[in-house]
Amino acid sequence: MTKLSVNVNKIATLRNARGGNVPNVLKVTLDCESFGAEGITVHPRPDERHIRYADVYELRPAVSTEFNIEGYPSEKFLDLILKVKPTQVTLVPDAHDVITSNSGWDTKTNFDFLSKIIDRCKAANIRTSIFVEPNLEMIDYAAKTGTDRIELYTEPYAVRYAQDREAAVAPFVQAAEHARSLGLGVNAGHDLNLENLRFLHESIPFLSEVSIGHCLICDALYLGLKETIKRYKDCLK
Template sequence: MTKLSVNINKIATLRNARGADNPNVVQVALDVERFGSQGITVHPRPDERHIRYQDVMDLAKVVTSEFNIEGYPDQRFMEMVRLVKPAQATLVPDPPTAITSNNGWDTITHQSMLKDIVAELHESGVRVSIFINPETKYFEPAKLTGTDRVELYTEPYASQYHIDRDSAVKPYVEVAELARELGMGLNAGHDLDLHNLAFLKQSIPYLDEVSIGHALVCDALYYGLENTIQMYRRKLEL
């Protein structure tokens, strides 16, 4: 079964636009779980333009599904993860000014650094996933870091899906097979939506988890949050 983890960053963006507490991020996370999400994902950034570090602390007290914290592993991020001990930490190579995650790790160049970070997170009992491009050259070096999983960066798949979905998914199937051979779990995320999600799942049936935020929140404006989560769940069950 592929789990759906809902990224609630966009909920925090909406809240921050007015400077108050509506919508309440913690309440939305609880409702998202009640509506069928199997995980909650957050990605706090240094400028706290959406999820704030205090949000992470507040969410850690109440989230009962898998809590996944994404981020660049600087000192503040590592201290937060050690304190919160989420189910999973997803390491991304974003610079502080990045609008969104738009590239995976160069696990060749950064292998030594990532190996140390993974070991430190494992000492805290946290599962680790490394955000990675669908290029075979990065997978064996990723394995050598000791990471439990890799998260496939799926924006290239999403952007090409409506042009030629078979060609779009081909490199993902290839690297997914490699990751499986190497004994690493598989997550996926970025620009997945109701149109392209089912085909990705059908092509890589052993995906462990998908993390979806922006598209899901946009769909919820039309379909409602509970219905939207169930729609995404059904796409993963086809």
């Protein structure tokens, strides 16, 4: 079964735009779980422009499903991870000023760096995932770090989906099958939505998890959060 992990960053963005605590990130997180989400994802960035480090500490004891924390593995981020001990840490190569994740790791160039990070997280019994593009060499080096999973960066699939969905998904199927042959679990995320998610899942039915935030929250403006989560989960059946 492929789990749906809801990224609640956009809820925090809306809260921060006005100040105060509306919408309440903790309440929305608990609602997402009660509506059927099998996981919660957050991505605390250095400038805390959406999820704040304080949010992570508040959410950790409250989340009853899987808790996935994404981020660039700076020492500050790693200190948070090792204190909070989420279910999973997803390492992303984001520069501090990017709007959103826009590339996967060069796992060959960063092999030693990533290997040390993976070792530290696994020593704390935290499941690890490395954000990568559908490049077989990058997946090979990811596997050599000792990571448990990869997360496929799916924006290229989403961009090409409307033009030729078979061509769009082909490199991701190849990458996912290659990762599985190496003993890696496979997650996916970025720009997945109600139009393209079902076909991705049909093409890669062994995905462990999809992490979806922006599009899901946008859909919730029209459909409501409960109905939106139901529809995303329907895509994963």
